[in-house]
Amino acid sequence: xxxxxxxxxxxxxxxxxxxxxxxxxxxxxxxxxxxxxxxxxxxxxxxxxxxxxxxxxxxxxxxxxxxxxxxxxxxxxxxxxxxxxxxxxxxxxxxxxxxxxxxxxxxxxxxxxxxxxxxxxxxxxxxxxxxxxxxxxxxxxxxxxxxxxxxxxxxxxxxxxxxxxxxxxxxxxxxxxxxxxxxxxxxxxxxxxxxxxxxxxxxxxxxxxxxxxxxxxxxxxxxxxxxxxxxxxxxxxxxxxxxxxxxxxxxxxxxxxxxxxxxxxxxxxxxxxxxxxxxxxxxxxxxxxxxxxxxxxxxxxxxxxxxx
Amino acid sequence: xxxxxxxxxxxxxxxxxxxxxxxxxxxxxxxxxxxxxxxxxxxxxxxxxxxxxxxxxxxxxxxxxxxxxxxxxxxxxxxxxxxxxxxxxxxxxxxxxxxxxxxxxxxxxxxxxxxxxxxxxxxxxxxxxxxxxxxxxxxxxxxxxxxxxxxxxxxxxxxxxxxxxxxxxxxxxxxxxxxxxxxxxxxxxxxxxxxxxxxxxxxxxxxxxxxxxxxxxxxxxxxxxx
Numbered sequence: 375x376x377x378x379x380x381x382x383x384x385x386x387x388x389x390x391x392x393x394x395x396x397x398x399x400x401x402x403x404x405x406x407x408x409x410x411x412x413x414x415x416x417x418x419x420x421x422x423x424x425x426x427x428x429x430x431x432x433x434x435x436x437x438x439x440x441x442x443x444x445x446x447x448x449x450x451x452x453x454x455x456x457x458x459x460x461x462x463x464x465x466x467x468x469x470x471x472x473x474x475x476x477x478x479x480x481x482x483x484x485x486x487x488x489x490x491x492x493x494x495x496x497x498x499x500x501x502x503x504x505x506x507x508x509x510x511x512x513x514x515x516x517x518x519x520x521x522x523x524x525x526x527x528x529x530x531x532x533x534x535x536x537x538x539x540x541x542x543x544x545x546x547x548x549x550x551x552x553x554x555x556x557x558x559x560x561x562x563x564x565x566x567x568x569x570x571x572x573x574x575x576x577x578x579x580x581x582x583x584x585x586x587x588x589x590x591x592x593x594x595x596x597x598x599x600x601x602x603x604x605x606x607x608x609x610x611x612x613x614x615x616x617x618x619x620x621x622x623x624x625x626x627x628x629x630x631x632x633x634x635x636x637x638x639x640x641x642x643x644x645x646x647x648x649x650x651x652x653x654x655x656x657x658x659x660x661x662x663x664x665x666x667x668x669x670x671x672x673x674x675x676x677x678x679x680x681x682x
Numbered sequence: 683x684x685x686x687x688x689x690x691x692x693x694x695x696x697x698x699x700x701x702x703x704x705x706x707x708x709x710x711x712x713x714x715x716x717x718x719x720x721x722x723x724x725x726x727x728x729x730x731x732x733x734x735x736x737x738x739x740x741x742x743x744x745x746x747x748x749x750x751x752x753x754x755x756x757x758x759x760x761x762x763x764x765x766x767x768x769x770x771x772x773x774x775x776x777x778x779x780x781x782x783x784x785x786x787x788x789x790x791x792x793x794x795x796x797x798x799x800x801x802x803x804x805x806x807x808x809x810x811x812x813x814x815x816x817x818x819x820x821x822x823x824x825x826x827x828x829x830x831x832x833x834x835x836x837x838x839x840x841x842x843x844x845x846x847x848x849x850x851x852x853x854x855x856x857x858x859x860x861x862x863x864x865x866x867x868x869x870x871x872x873x874x875x876x877x878x879x880x881x882x883x884x885x886x887x888x889x890x891x892x893x894x895x896x897x898x899x900x901x902x903x904x905x906x907x908x
Contacts, residue, residue: 377776381769388764388795444760446732446749447815448773635801635828 375458378450382462393644401648405655417474425482428467432460432486438560456490515581516588517570522561529557537596541603544610547596551614552654554593555621559646562625565633571680572630578677582626582670589622590615617653617662624649624666630673683707684729684747684819684850689738690874691724698724700874702738706850706867711841713861714854716871722854723757725871726821729852730754742819753815757824759808767792767799767807775814784810787836801828809837818849825853826860838864858892 390398419427436456445452464486471480512519523530533553539546572578593615600611628649629640640646649665652658684706691699698721706712714722727733729740730752740747761770767790771781785792788806796804805828812820822841826834841864844851855861861868862885869879870888880888 377772381765381773384769385762385764392764441760441762443732443754443756444762446730447753447811449775450773 375450375454378455378458379462382459389644393648397648401651405651408655413470417471417476419471419476419479421476421478421482424471424476424479425485428464428483428486429489430486431467432464432489435463436460436489453490457487460487460490513584515570515572516584517566518561518564519585519588521564522557526557526560529553529560533557533592534595537593538599540596540600544600544604544607547593547600547604547611548614550596551593551618554589554618555650555653558589558622559625559650562629562646563640565629565640568635571633572677575674575677578630578673582623585622585626586619589618593618617659620659620662620666621649621653624653624662624669627666627669627673630676631669633673633676683743685739685741685744686729687739687741689725689728689735689740691721691728691733691736698874699728702871702875704869704876704879706852708848708850709845710867711845711851711853711865713865713868714852714871715858715861715868716854718856720871721874722871723823726754726823726852726854729819730821747819751817752819752821753812753817754821755808755812755823755825757827759804759811761796761804761807763797765796766794767796770796770807771811771814774811775816777814780814781810784813787840788833802830802833805829806833806837809840813840818847820844820849820851822851822853824855826855826857834860858889862889 439456439459445455448455464484467483468480471477471483512523533550536546536550536553540550572581597611597615600607604611625646628645632640649662652662652665684704686702686704689699689702690697702725714725716722724733728735729747731740731747731749732754742748742751765773768778768781771792772778775781781792788810790799790803790807790810796807799807805825809822809825812822825837825841829837838860841851841853845866853861853865866882867879868885868888870877
């Protein structure tokens with residue numbers, strides 16, 4: 375287990391190194407205005423809330439594991455691997471609450487480790503592999519949406535319901551759009567079978583336009599409600615829609631930019647998470663937009679190569 | 683001996699395996715041949731105990747097969763991100779000397795990150811992984827896909843050496859001659875059942891049968907082609 379623990383730390387180090395120490399440092403400094411007050415408030419979180427958030431966080435990580443088939447083969451028992459991984463991921467939170475002297479929250483957050491009592495990644499993997507049905511009304515080439523609807527139906531339903539709260543408060547629309555971004559980042563982790571890959575740059579951009587349009591259609595009820603009832607926030611509504619579309623562009627093209635034969639999923643979600651942070655923070659769109667454009671350029675080049 | 687009796691499996695209403703029975707003796711290299719979607723991978727997953735068998739029995743030397751008795755090379759093996767080849771293999775079996783020995787055959791850059799490996803290199807790495815497990819039932823699902831010529835020859839040679847072993851090896855491939863070069867018997871999977879099993883002496887007949895079927899289909903389809 376000591377070896378596995380060292381490996382996990384090495385993986386984190388390599389992922390951070392690949393993202394770039396420079397960009398991480400800049401992000402840390404630029405976003406200090408966001409995370410310093412957030413951490414100060416988080417330090418006083420009630421144990422009940424800390425426990426709930428810890429459990430949801432650990433569940434999300436645990437059920438999202440895709441190493442089910444590999445775990446069947448290791449000499450180590452699968453439950454020990456899951457226990458160690460979940461423990462390591464929860465540890466920074468525990469240490470943070472301990473340093474904040476919020477011992478109740480530290481204990482409650484640590485209880486998230488109970489998530490390993492749920493079926494491990496093997497089931498999540500099988501669920502992804504087994505069903506062969508397509509969802510009525512969703513075009514087959516929108517593979518990511520098909521898998522996302524199947525994998526996280528509750529998330530999409532919640533995004534629909536949240537939109538209808540927009541007549542009451544603008545926060546509901548913003549929450550729905552942020553949830554939509556999170557769902558997109560998860561959906562674009564999946565790599566479609568080769569037969570479904572866009573075979574030309576024209577097909578690639580057509581697929582992106584389809585997604586851009588579907589995204590607008592999906593959030594249209596919320597946007598219309600907010601436009602009608604929250605007239606003080608017209609610019610904010612517009613900004614949120616633009617941010618959503620730029621984020622979609624970023625995760626969409628990034629997948630094809632890093633595509634290679636045999637790739638099962640876009641691993642290491644640091645790109646998607648940094649992108650999310652950028653589109654959410656004031657002025658961040660100015661960085662996210664060139665990032666998305668660069669991903670589009672790389673994807674276009676890659677598709678042009680494999681179609682020639 | 684591996685004994686499979688009246689095995690059935692379905693995904694919803696789609697019946698993939700239907701009362702399938704098969705026997706494989708110790709030391710045997712057994713090929714499974716079948717069209718896409720015939721149920722080869724499902725059969726392998728059931729033997730490896732990765733899927734629960736709702737109907738039928740799978741036994742190794744008279745006892746139900748345990749997960750720890752099987753080593754399964756998937757068509758597309760899973761690799762953790764940001765891991766080096768050596769680290770991956772040590773996770774499977776922490777025996778650096780054995781790893782080095784096996785790697786002398788395939789010459790993989792084990793100190794490099796797996797993310798940078800080609801498809802063939804990843805396949806070879808996963809192949810070493812299943813060999814390291816040293817289990818009696820070795821299941822190889824499309825092991826030769828994406829592997830270069832030298833790698834393919836080496837893999838075939840390693841598989842052939844397993845005849846001296848007390849275990850069994852099950853191999854699937856879409857390339858018939860890789861199976862006829864390696865296997866002792868080949869079973870044809872069709873409509874969820876073993877349609878026919880060919881002995882070593884019948885492999886020429888099998889190859890002829892496949893060639894003739896292809897030619898018939900080609901002639902029929904392109905009958906009116908200018």
